[in-house]
Amino acid sequence: MVHMTTTVTRTAAGGATRTAASAVSFERVTKSYGEVRAVDGLTLDLYPGETVALLGPNGAGKSSTLDLLLGLRRPDSGTVSVFGTSPREAITAGRVGAMLQSGGLMDEVTVRELVRLACALHPRPHRVDEVLAHAGITQLADRKVDKLSGGQQQRVRFALATAGANDLVVLDEPTTGMDVTARQAFWATMREQADQGRAVLFATHYLEEADAIADRVLVLHRGRLLADGTAAEIKAKAGARKVSFDLEELRAGDPDLERRLRELPFLSAVGVFGHTVRLQSTDADATVHALYGLGIYPRNLEVAGLGLEQAFVAITAAEEAKAA
């Protein structure tokens, strides 16, 4: 079955306006498991050349969304199309590479044998040595896959996902278990893939990775898209700022301090760590002004925007509060 592919003009991360057919299109997609609605009316387009992070708390529907995108599950309603065709057709045509959390690796074969098999099965394969080198596993090529460490196995999964010339790469928590060097090499390779015009979609719990790598961040919550924009836009959407300061010793030891701080206006979070107080406020100026009103005189006062992680927590917590 051939679905319609939408062609739109949008502003790329670099600021250039471009016209592109979507790589992935979800239209009002719903998927339930019994009573649990894992994906709830999701409408979404991804474009070639974009690196997109999919964020969400546990159970938000990230893996289910990727499963639908890869044709591993069928939606109850709505349509998923990949390069204008069904996911299965796109995969059969060799346009999609995937690295999933649960993907078990074959026992008793060497890394090279497994990568060779992936290349042989791909309609548009890369050279085996090239794939090994790109994934940083040339040194491991003759080792048995089941004897590798967790982080090394992740690199092998990555090699399998990039065995051929895919137009879309889908990664579910790809860097789990990788050390810092492996992560950096991994993301450098992914950046290259996107620069060559591929779409890269990855689900992650490492928000600093999403912040550093992604052109676009999607926040899922209970199967719905809660936020969609650049990391800077998501941070702005949270609408809060961090206020931190130190207090002199006596006051920091005051058991009543936290209760008094909670009386401050526009607060969304309070934490006292030894002599340091960290607040989150939706109106930092008013909160700081009120501090003095309470007779609390801060030292080393700093006011800053939220990091992506704090913005994510603020956005999802606000949604939880609405649902409660």
Ligand SMILES: Nc1ncnc2c1ncn2[C@@H]1O[C@H](COP(=O)(O)OP(=O)(O)OP(=O)(O)O)[C@@H](O)[C@H]1O
């Ligand atoms: N096969 C299944 N049978 C029943 N319920 C399922 C199944 N797969 C997922 N779910 C439920 O659907 C919801 C979404 O799960 P999903 O795995 O997509 O979330 P996630 O965002 O990937 O979570 P995590 O960050 O924990 O990996 C959860 O409530 C989960 O318990």
